[in-house]
Amino acid sequence: MGQSDSSKVKSFLLPLIIIGVMFFAIGFALGINSYLIPLLNKALDISSGESYLVLAATFSAFLIFGYPASLVIAKIGYKRTMALSFLMFAVGLYLFIPSAKMESLPLFLLASFISGAGNAFLQASVNPYITIMGPIESAAKRMSFMGIANKLAWPIAPLFLSLVIGKSVNEVVLTDINLPFVIIIGVFVLLGVLALLAPLPEVKAAGEDEDSVEDCPYAANKTSIWQFPHLLLGVLALFVYVGVETISLGTLIDYAESIGLPNPEAYAWIAPIGMVLGYIAGIIFIPKYISQSQALRIVSVIAIFGSLMVVLTPEDISIFFILFMALGCSLMWPALWPLAMTDLGKFTKTGSSLMVIAIVGGAVFPTIYGFLKDAIGSQNAYWIVLPGFLYILYYGLKGHKIRTK
Secondary structure, three states, rough: OOHHHHHHHHHHHHHHHHHHHHHEEEEEEHHHHHHHHHHHHHOOOOOOOHHOHHHHHHHHHHHHHHHHHHHHHHHHHHHHHHHHHHHHHHHHHHHHHHHHOOHHHHHHHHHHHHHHHHHHHHHHHHHHHHHHHOOOOHHHHHHHHHHHHHHHHHHHHHHHHHHHHOOOOOOOHHHHHHHHHHHHHHHHHHHHHHHHHHHOOOOOOOOOHHHHHHHHHHHHHOOOOOOHHHHHHHHHHHHHHHHHHHHHOOOHHHHHOOOOOOHHHHHHHHHHHOOOOOOOHHHHHHOOOOOOHHHHHHHHHHHHHHHHHHHOOHHHHHHHHHHHHHHHHHOOHHHHHHHHOOOHHHHHHHHHHHHHHHHHHHHHHHHHHHHHHHHOOOHHHHHHHHHHHHHHHHHHHOOOOOOOO
């Protein structure tokens, strides 16, 4: 850890690019859901709440596989775990094809769950990897680069599906998804091979080895992961964050369609533009001008403003304020990971697994949003994000500072 940040980044430039491709793959796989939700809603004649179960199935895999993924990483390393995750992705994506043919919601949910398992293993690998491959105080900058790759992939997924299918989402039938999914499966298999062959050095956090505990004195005398309150509060913050971010990114097409806007898939770009603007700001300002905790506080306030405007302005204008929600979300993930993972030492992999489990928030919040939409309308359903952003602001102000003796 003695190298300067610039020399560290130079020595890790190729790994950074490879990990960036993997973050793109994560975003692409999740972006598929924003296309499938309104499609299933119409094709299977189900409620909004039921169609959002596809997102719930994807993210519930994080709850089940978050901890096993950390055990696999400890056993076979980051690189092989990344390759394994792409194999799981390919199996899950393949199942979407018979799901469409049989018009079976349970099979769609199984396909989403297996894809989510692949996502859980990949997230458990790439997030701690990018966090600890350089100085912890500049981890948010590296995460911001990864975030651009990840969030640009969200709208590219429905755009790719639309281009290959050649129809508006309003005219698509379920079996139209077969060809694009065959192409996507092929690409994900190739990415698995790339992960296996890539020059990705194994990395470890300070004090992670039992014989180097003096590198992290705070963790040296700890006997349990539950003795790190800043981590546990960070896990809750990440749980909330992934939920509200998934609503920001995953509901745009559905919201545009529900309020009668033409070409609803075109609105999928609003949130990613906000996210990318935030990531660019993170790359420029962190840590040279502002700290990771300062960044978290600033973006939380922006997100609170955006969420209030979404529910209080006229519908056709309100959809554009989702950009501010997304801009607020942008630096939450890059800041939350290093703030929560600081000083974990030998508990780094276990702490990482808890953070990955927290991604299940992406199952909880959008599902509640879907059922709220059925009950009180799509615009009022966005009230659900406000308490989440308020808690994240608390973590940026005080929660990340709480330590035990």
